[in-house]
Amino acid sequence: MVREREPLQQQQQQVSYTVEQLVAVNPYNPDILTDLENYVNEQISSQTYSLDANLCLLRLYQLQFEPQRMSIQIVARILIKALMAMPAPDFSLCLFLIPEQVQMEEQFKTLIVLSHYLETARFHQFWEEAAKNRHILEVVPGFEAAIQAYAIHVLSLTYQKVPRPVLAEAINTEGLSLDKFLEYQVANSGWVLEKGNGRSLLIALPRNEFNHPELRKNTADGIPLEHVTRIFGVLV
Amino acid sequence: MVSSYEYDDGSYDSRHPSSAASQPGGDHGYDPNFVPDSVKTFVGHLYRHIREKNVYEINQMYEGSFQLLSERMFRETPWPSVEAVAQYVDKDHVFCLLYRELWFRHVYARLSPTGRQRVESWDNYCSLFGVVLHGVVNMQLPNQWLWDMVDEFVYQFQSQCQYRAKLKSKTEEELQLLKQYDQAWNVYGVLNYLQALVEKSMIIQILEREKEGLEQFTATDGYDYEGGSNVLKMLGYYSMIGLLRVHCLLGDYHTGLKCLAPIDINEQGVYTIVIGSQISTIYHYGFANLMLRRYVEAIREFNKILLSILKYKQFHQKSPQYDQILKKNEQMYAMLAICVSLCPQTKLIDENVGAQLKEKYNDKMVKMQRFDDEAYAIYDELFSYACPKFITASAPVLEEPLTNYNQDAYRLQLKLFLYEVKQQQLLASVRSFLKLYSKITVAKLSTYMEVDEATLRTILMTYKHKMHAVNSDGKIINNSDVDFYIIDDVVHVIETKTPKRYGDYFLSQILKFEEMITELDKIKLD
Numbered sequence A: 001m002v003r004e005r006e007p008l009q010q011q012q013q014q015v016s017y018t019v020e021q022l023v024a025v026n027p028y029n030p031d032i033l034t035d036l037e038n039y040v041n042e043q044i045s046s047q048t049y050s051l052d053a054n055l056c057l058l059r060l061y062q063l064q065f066e067p068q069r070m071s072i073q074i075v076a077r078i079l080i081k082a083l084m085a086m087p088a089p090d091f092s093l094c095l096f097l098i099p100e101q102v103q104m105e106e107q108f109k110t111l112i113v114l115s116h117y118l119e120t121a122r123f124h125q126f127w128e129e130a131a132k133n134r135h136i137l138e139v140v141p142g143f144e145a146a147i148q149a150y151a152i153h154v155l156s157l158t159y160q161k162v163p164r165p166v167l168a169e170a171i172n173t174e175g176l177s178l179d180k181f182l183e184y185q186v187a188n189s190g191w192v193l194e195k196g197n198g199r200s201l202l203i204a205l206p207r208n209e210f211n212h213p214e215l216r217k218n219t220a221d222g223i224p225l226e227h228v229t230r231i232f233g234v235l236v
Numbered sequence B: 001m002v003s004s005y006e007y008d009d010g011s012y013d014s015r016h017p018s019s020a021a022s023q024p025g026g027d028h029g030y031d032p033n034f035v036p037d038s039v040k041t042f043v044g045h046l047y048r049h050i051r052e053k054n055v056y057e058i059n060q061m062y063e064g065s066f067q068l069l070s071e072r073m074f075r076e077t078p079w080p081s082v083e084a085v086a087q088y089v090d091k092d093h094v095f096c097l098l099y100r101e102l103w104f105r106h107v108y109a110r111l112s113p114t115g116r117q118r119v120e121s122w123d124n125y126c127s128l129f130g131v132v133l134h135g136v137v138n139m140q141l142p143n144q145w146l147w148d149m150v151d152e153f154v155y156q157f158q159s160q161c162q163y164r165a166k167l168k169s170k171t172e173e174e175l176q177l178l179k180q181y182d183q184a185w186n187v188y189g190v191l192n193y194l195q196a197l198v199e200k201s202m203i204i205q206i207l208e209r210e211k212e213g214l215e216q217f218t219a220t221d222g223y224d225y226e227g228g229s230n231v232l233k234m235l236g237y238y239s240m241i242g243l244l245r246v247h248c249l250l251g252d253y254h255t256g257l258k259c260l261a262p263i264d265i266n267e268q269g270v271y272t273i274v275i276g277s278q279i280s281t282i283y284h285y286g287f288a289n290l291m292l293r294r295y296v297e298a299i300r301e302f303n304k305i306l307l308s309i310l311k312y313k314q315f316h317q318k319s320p321q322y323d324q325i326l327k328k329n330e331q332m333y334a335m336l337a338i339c340v341s342l343c344p345q346t347k348l349i350d351e352n353v354g355a356q357l358k359e360k361y362n363d364k365m366v367k368m369q370r371f372d373d374e375a376y377a378i379y380d381e382l383f384s385y386a387c388p389k390f391i392t393a394s395a396p397v398l399e400e401p402l403t404n405y406n407q408d409a410y411r412l413q414l415k416l417f418l419y420e421v422k423q424q425q426l427l428a429s430v431r432s433f434l435k436l437y438s439k440i441t442v443a444k445l446s447t448y449m450e451v452d453e454a455t456l457r458t459i460l461m462t463y464k465h466k467m468h469a470v471n472s473d474g475k476i477i478n479n480s481d482v483d484f485y486i487i488d489d490v491v492h493v494i495e496t497k498t499p500k501r502y503g504d505y506f507l508s509q510i511l512k513f514e515e516m517i518t519e520l521d522k523i524k525l526d
Helices: A005-025 A030-045 A051-063 A072-084 A090-095 A106-119 A123-132 A143-158 A164-171 A175-189 A225-229 B037-051 B055-073 B082-089 B093-110 B115-134 B143-165 B172-180 B187-201 B203-211 B231-250 B253-260 B275-291 B295-316 B322-342 B351-368 B373-386 B408-423 B427-434 B442-449 B453-466 B502-522
Strands: A159-163 A192-195 A201-204 B439-441 B468-470 B476-478 B482-487 B490-495
Touching: A005 A030, A005 A051, A030 A051, A030 A072, A051 A072, A051 A090, A051 B231, A051 B253, A072 A090, A072 A106, A072 A143, A090 B408, A106 A123, A106 B453, A123 A143, A123 A164, A143 A159, A143 A164, A143 B453, A159 A164, A164 A175, A164 A201, A175 A192, A225 B502, B037 B055, B037 B082, B037 B093, B055 B093, B055 B143, B082 B093, B093 B115, B093 B143, B115 B143, B115 B172, B115 B187, B115 B231, B143 B187, B143 B231, B143 B275, B187 B203, B187 B231, B203 B231, B231 B253, B231 B275, B253 B275, B275 B295, B275 B322, B295 B322, B295 B351, B295 B468, B322 B351, B322 B373, B351 B373, B373 B408, B427 B442, B427 B453, B427 B482, B439 B442, B442 B453, B442 B490, B453 B468
Parallel strands: A159 B482
Antiparallel strands: A159 A201, A192 A201, B439 B490, B468 B476, B482 B490
């Protein structure tokens, strides 16, 4: 399952050709630091994402570590973007590069807690905590939608049919707006609404090899050709 | 001339008058200018073989004679200075650089390098790589030596980072040297040399072209049979592995794996020819995958290499790298124990490797399943034992108060790893319950787990999330041994059983049988 990462990346390449190239050609040059910082802001305004460029910037910060040179604001933005890239482990990848004393910064502590809730699928706590820290998160457009997409990803790994309240909690949407959301998914993404055991509504999520393991290709049956070639000599 | 590169500073020996004077203190009558006959012969022959491009003989001397002489004559002192031996090799510039590379490597391995020697070794690498990058080198050197060069370069960098991060115990003179030569072993310099070797060698393009059948590289083990030089090409190739290692030391696993990407580790590539290169590649590749939560990938590669070490280690007993091989072997078992504890894909492990793993770590692995304080202590212990020697690569702050920060990088990686372990703490117990059922309600399972239903649902989702890795293409890869899906409030469990693979079994039996018949045919009965 690739989620919507692909189209996003294609977009990025168009927008970012030059900075991406800088990173590819000249990754170990402290002079590109400012370009990379600007590029983080560009990723935010254009709703694109480049892990490579952001890691490159964190690495440059790390290598010429002067705390005053490191922009807390930029690092926070990188971390928020990394949260939005879940289920990929980008957030950890960033933390590996941020010195421990910097991680003590209040904003970062909050983001680390948010990441922890997402990593352990505690969506209820996540949305509560996110609401308290709206001032940090609202800088980055698309944040809520990205986390919802991650929640739906985890749900569809886990459930063939998910009870409506579980879905509601995971994507932090209720009542009328949830009805609308469901209507949209039924029309566009192949979701099916069903009656549960008398109580609440069930939502059948699209089949995939993770929630329908029987769809997984059984690779164990075949023998690779190169193994067979070993006995060619014998067969002749 | 070893190379057609002419050094414009005139003769070599005028450049480094200081090195002879800076031997480690208290050397027992070491005279850097005294060249024993055996060394004269050694350098003379080595020089001749290099000129004649006799890779086989070079390798014999490099792997055999150099070790032997080091063992017999230079156990506690450095080799004779390059100035003293230069006259026996026509003062050949490139040969002198190669000799000095060996000279410093010997000092690093057997003695302890002084602050000045560290700087001089860096200078020597700069000159050597400078010649390779900008001169026209026409040598053909053994892969083993070229690998050792890159490996040693990264090792000395790592060693320097540890050295300059321990500032408390430095003498005034050592601090002065660090200040004066702040560019020596600078992290950008190191990374840029490796990167330049990769680019200038065009190795990535060579590997690409090889895939299309337009070029031979793997088939000739990287050597050039048409009179060209293999030096730049192989240094570039090994630099990709060097970059993986440096990035791992910095905690940048994603970029490290990207640097290695041109090498397809599923193929029998050139990296497998030199055992040290193969081990370094897989050790760092596996470690990076472990940190990226790609457990199955890590298990698969650790298993492969541990099996091959198990099979072939007796062939390396005499190798100077033997101790290093054994050490990495043990470290990789520790990492395998970690991977399998987090993601029990034991069916991926060969039975011989599995037996070793059990023998070494069975008790610890049982405890790691419990996720109490003792379990954390074991994760901590194994990680600390098996992880690379992380570095803080930024320039040292040479102002008072001087501090030691050589442990900082390691502590951060350890902390984040244990954080990950903590996030997975309930997965082992939910897994053990799931194994017992083919169907169980959320309510019932939550009573067994002693949590409420909502919490159980989060645990089940965490299980799914943590047991699915994202590979380098952004694809989701299932890593779970026990899998399930939920319909409403019933959990349906599937234990993935791989059916026994008879095909491979039959293939190997056919081969064995054929061998036996050939053996029997050979026997002539009177």
